[in-house]
Every structure is written in structure tokens, then in C-alpha cells.
Amino acid sequence: MEEETIIIAALSTLTSSQLTDLTSSILSLTLHHHGRLSTILCSPSLFSLTLHHLHSLSLTHKTLLIAKHLLSSLHHLTRHFHLKTLIPPQPTTTIKRRDLDSALLLLFVCDVHQEHPEILKTPHSEWREGLRKHCSDTVLMQSSIGVHYGGVLLPYIEMVMRCWRFVGVMAGCTVEGRKVAAAPAAVVALPAVEVIGGGEECVICREEMSEGRDACELPCGHLFHWMCILPWLKKTNTCPCCRFQLPTEDVFGEIERLWNVLIKIGGGVLNEKDVDHGCSVDVAESQGLIDL
The missing domain is CATH 3.30.40.10 (Zinc/RING finger domain, C3HC4 (zinc finger))
Structure with missing residues (x-):
């Protein structure tokens, strides 16, 4: 069972007003992140400083950087789940601006490496212009999707999944x-x-x-x-x-806890649907977000 499907199924348990509030807050957060990334790519000095900071970090510290960003995103996704037996009050998650900038640039560079590796085959001094153009094209394409549940939540969930895979593959993110x-x-x-x-x-x-x-x-x-x-x-x-x-307060322990909450809720929803209908559940059917 795809983890993206399970997360979407968990979100389908929220009320309409909770889902609207979550979508609005994620849209605001996404725009903020796009703004920070655009600022970095439009400023030669800020781009140079952020890239230098990334180069100075070890693989372990890069992984921790993405883990903090992932934890902040998971807290955002799960903040409406107030079921007493699932999520007690959560500690506040904060991430410093330099860490946020570094995480956003690192994730963006990783995406570019997969989609358009030729941009990164140039000298580092030429990266900024190529990345800036790709970022502008990406933002324009996403803005054309429109503001609705699927158009806002699905890209955010995909970002969470990219962070999860980054942390999992590079650090073996497990606290079992x-x-x-x-x-x-x-x-x-x-x-x-x-x-x-x-x-x-x-x-x-x-x-x-x-x-x-x-x-x-x-x-x-x-x-x-x-x-x-x-x-x-x-x-x-x-x-x-x-x-x-x-x-x-352990970053990886808290990631595991919140991840397990989403999997438990979403898995329960999909299992109920399997029992009721005797068939596999489609992503769109399991969450009802895209059609709303």
C-alpha cells in the first residue's frame, strides 16, 4: 500500500472546515517557502552564503537539516488530529532561517539533479542563474493548477515524501x-x-x-x-x-511517532474501505480531496 495513499486517507478523516484551514495554512506556508527560495536564488550573496554553508556540512548534518524540515512539516500535517489516544500535545517545532534556507536549497538542488542534471554540470558560479530560471518555471507551472485541496495538499505531501526518503535512505531513519x-x-x-x-x-x-x-x-x-x-x-x-x-524532543523519534500516527489513521480508513467494498482503494476515492 503506497504511503502517499495512506497519508491522503488520514487527511480524509478531517472535517471540511479542518481541511479548509489546513489547505489555507499549507498554501501560505508553501508561498513563504517559494518566496524564501526565490530570494536566495535572486541574491548572489545570499545564494553564495547558503551554498557555502551546505558545502561545509557533513552528510550527517545535511540529513539532520532535512529531518528538522520534515518534522516541522509533519507537525503541520497532524495538528488537526486531536484524538486523545493518538496525539498528545506536541512540543513547538521551530527551524532557524538559515537552516530553512539551507534545507529549501538542498531539496531544490536534489530535485533539479533528478529532473535537469545538466544545470548542475556547469561550474558552481553558474548554478544560480540556471536554478533561478528553473525555479521560476516551476512556480509558474504550480500556480496554474489553481487553489483547491488536491492542488495544494498533494504537492505538499509529495514534498514530505521526498524528505522522508532523503532522511530514510541517507540516515536509516528508524528508532526501533x-x-x-x-x-x-x-x-x-x-x-x-x-x-x-x-x-x-x-x-x-x-x-x-x-x-x-x-x-x-x-x-x-x-x-x-x-x-x-x-x-x-x-x-x-x-x-x-x-x-x-x-x-x-528527539528529532528522529518524533518523526517516527508522527509518521506512525498518520499511517495508523490512514491505514485504518483504507482497511475499512477494503472490507466494505472488497476491492483495492483508489487514491482519489480514499480521500475525496481532489473533487471537492
Whole structure:
């Protein structure tokens, strides 16, 4: 099952007003990114500085740069999913202007390398003019699509997928088996609830939680002694019972968490459609965005 299809299916669960708001905000963000890239390509000094910064970065740092951009994009895509058992409050994602400029230029150069490699076969001093012309042609072509759900969301999802592949191929973006701590902001936001009835066991210490005492409740609904769960969350962001993931400040861990959320929601939608109709689900049918 294509991951693009799954992401689109996840977005199809949003209400019409949420989808409109998401589309508008993504359009605004896309225009901002186009503006930054155009500014870089139109300014010889800014282009030279940004390209020099990219050349100074190791492969690991380039991958981290794209990972931060991907994380910011995933937070944007998932911000309307408020289901308690899926996404707790997310930590704020910020990316410095120099990092954003570098990420945008790096992604654009990678696209050009695939589509028009002849532009990059010239000396570095001649790159800017060729890239600038290609950028102008690309923006003009995209602007002719029109402002509708498919015309805005699909290119954005494609950009997210390019970042995901870049990070995955170049860094092996997987945190399976690697523990990452829960974000302090997410831990502070956890509610204290009164234990009613007693008899329930804290799976960390294996002792009963006394009736009337305060316990920590994770978004998945499982209860734990505060003195047990706090040290646990300093080491890992997963629930000891069901492996539910809390937000983390680790970039790659948070990418995995949000990616899994989209896959879980979208996969559930497509599986339901498969059961209902007994056939495979087309991209357009699964999300209903293009025809709206």
C-alpha cells in the first residue's frame, strides 16, 4: 500500500472546515517557502552564503537539516488530529532561517539533479542563474493548477515524501530498539487522577495502587504510580503496557511517532474501505480531496 495513499486517507478523516484551514495554512506556508527560495536564488550573496554553508556540512548534518524540515512539516500535517489516544500535545517545532534556507536549497538542488542534471554540470558560479530560471518555471507551472485541496495538499505531501526518503535512505531513519525520552512538556501535561476501587496494579513496580491515591494517567488510559512512571519516561517515551508513544524532543523519534500516527489513521480508513467494498482503494476515492 503506497504511503502517499495512506497519508491522503488520514487527511480524509478531517472535517471540511479542518481541511479548509489546513489547505489555507499549507498554501501560505508553501508561498513563504517559494518566496524564501526565490530570494536566495535572486541574491548572489545570499545564494553564495547558503551554498557555502551546505558545502561545509557533513552528510550527517545535511540529513539532520532535512529531518528538522520534515518534522516541522509533519507537525503541520497532524495538528488537526486531536484524538486523545493518538496525539498528545506536541512540543513547538521551530527551524532557524538559515537552516530553512539551507534545507529549501538542498531539496531544490536534489530535485533539479533528478529532473535537469545538466544545470548542475556547469561550474558552481553558474548554478544560480540556471536554478533561478528553473525555479521560476516551476512556480509558474504550480500556480496554474489553481487553489483547491488536491492542488495544494498533494504537492505538499509529495514534498514530505521526498524528505522522508532523503532522511530514510541517507540516515536509516528508524528508532526501533532505540529508547528516546519523553518531552518534558508532554510529561508535565500528564493528568493526575484519583484511583477508584483499588486493586489495579502498577505494571512497573507490580504493586497495587491504593484507592483514593493520585495516579498518573497516560493518554492511552493506563495508570501508574507517579514515582514509577516519571523515571520511566526519562528513559523512554512509550507506555509500559501498550507501547503508546508520547512526544519526544528527539528529532528522529518524533518523526517516527508522527509518521506512525498518520499511517495508523490512514491505514485504518483504507482497511475499512477494503472490507466494505472488497476491492483495492483508489487514491482519489480514499480521500475525496481532489473533487471537492
